[in-house]
Amino acid sequence: MNKRKIEDALTRLDKAFQSEDSVKAESSKRTKKPKIPAELEERLRWFTMTHNLQSRRSKSTDLLKKKEQSDLFSFHNFILRLQSFSLRTYTSKPIELSPPAVALRGWQHDEAHRNRILCSRCKVGFIVDLSGSQANSYQKLIDTYVEAIESKHTSHCPWKYQQCASSTYRIHELSLPPNLAANVIAERARKIDSNLNFSIRVKHPLSNEQVQSLFNAMPEPKPSEDATILAIYGWEYKSTISSSSYLLTSELDVANVSVKPEKVFDVVREHRFYAPQLMPANEGSKNTGVEALLALITRRGRKKEIQESMIVNSVSVGSNTATVSLLI
Ligand SMILES: [Zn+2]
Numbered sequence: 001m002n003k004r005k006i007e008d009a010l011t012r013l014d015k016a017f018q019s020e021d022s023v024k025a026e027s028s029k030r031t032k033k034p035k036i037p038a039e040l041e042e043r044l045r046w047f048t049m050t051h052n053l054q055s056r057r058s059k060s061t062d063l064l065k066k067k068e069q070s071d072l073f074s075f076h077n078f079i080l081r082l083q084s085f086s087l088r089t090y091t092s093k094p095i096e097l098s099p100p101a102v103a104l105r106g107w108q109h110d111e112a113h114r115n116r117i118l119c120s121r122c123k124v125g126f127i128v129d130l131s132g133s134q135a136n137s138y139q140k141l142i143d144t145y146v147e148a149i150e151s152k153h154t155s156h157c158p159w160k161y162q163q164c165a166s167s168t169y170r171i172h173e174l175s176l177p178p179n180l181a182a183n184v185i186a187e188r189a190r191k192i193d194s195n196l197n198f199s200i201r202v203k204h205p206l207s208n209e210q211v212q213s214l215f216n217a218m219p220e221p222k223p224s225e226d227a228t229i230l231a232i233y234g235w236e237y238k239s240t241i242s243s244s245s246y247l248l249t250s251e252l253d254v255a256n257v258s259v260k261p262e263k264v265f266d267v268v269r270e271h272r273f274y275a276p277q278l279m280p281a282n283e284g285s286k287n288t289g290v291e292a293l294l295a296l297i298t299r300r301g302r303k304k305e306i307q308e309s310m311i312v313n314s315v316s317v318g319s320n321t322a323t324v325s326l327l328i
Pocket of ligand 1: 106
């Protein structure tokens with residue numbers, strides 16, 4: 001009984017304190033709050049809201065700027081700039097001033113003016129024209145233009161300080177392991193096979209041995225030989241609205257060619273002169289892009305050939321290890 005009385009008393013005491021606290025809290029709230037006039041409070045709220053909005057906006061603008069900056073040097077934007085060049089209005093250029101060379105430095109073709117290039121970022125534009133130059137001043141003029149494609153950007157333009165990585169304009173498959181590169185080529189060839197209801201008559205400079213080892217390197221199911229040759233030269237099927245015409249396209253030199261059953265397709269001549277398939281694979285390299293790609297994907301085949309010839313040799317020469325080490 002006593003215990004219950006004490007408990008009751010404690011509960012009552014608790015309640016009393018609680019209510020006193022809450023009254024105190026309420027009264028303190030009441031006394032503090034009304035000190036700010038309603039109008040000022042409204043202004044304060046507006047200021048806080050605007051400030052929050054602005055800082056949120058500036059954060060998203062920063063992010064956008066960063067994204068824009070990384071997009072600026074992207075492969076996608078490079079190809080867009082490259083697409084603006086027409087060889088009819090941007091004429092007779094050496095490789096140093098070719099469309100990919102200037103597009104890597106941020107320039108696109110001003111289609112409204114012959115031989116004019118412009119930067120969409122700093123809005124600078126100028127004409128690249130070598131037609132009037134004499135033979136002895138030709139190289140000097142090229143050098144002047146090469147210097148200009150770097151220096152003409154304004155000091156606020158990011159292109160003044162940075163350009164696209166040189167790997168941007170390279171056959172992508174060359175940076176893949178051999179079997180993956182072969183898969184990409186086979187896939188491109190199969191797409192040509194499955195979309196065309198006729199076989200293309202292909203003209204190419206590859207030897208029979210090269211064609212054979214290329215075909216051997218293709219994974220199953222093997223595409224047709226002609227489509228494989230087209231594919232290693234970078235050609236791929238491009239769908240069109242019309243069901244009666246067929247297009248092959250080469251992404252890296254933005255060449256589009258219509259194909260017909262009766263027409264011979266020259267895998268080299270249909271490319272633009274600066275296509276990386278036809279240019280040296282690396283600076284100073286003797287191999288063209290296609291030759292380097294061929295060497296890459298048939299490497300396993302070559303290794304196998306060497307191993308086989310080693311066995312043959314070691315069998316034929318018995319313990320003559322010198323021949324074997326020469327072959328390695
Ligand atoms: Zn610029």
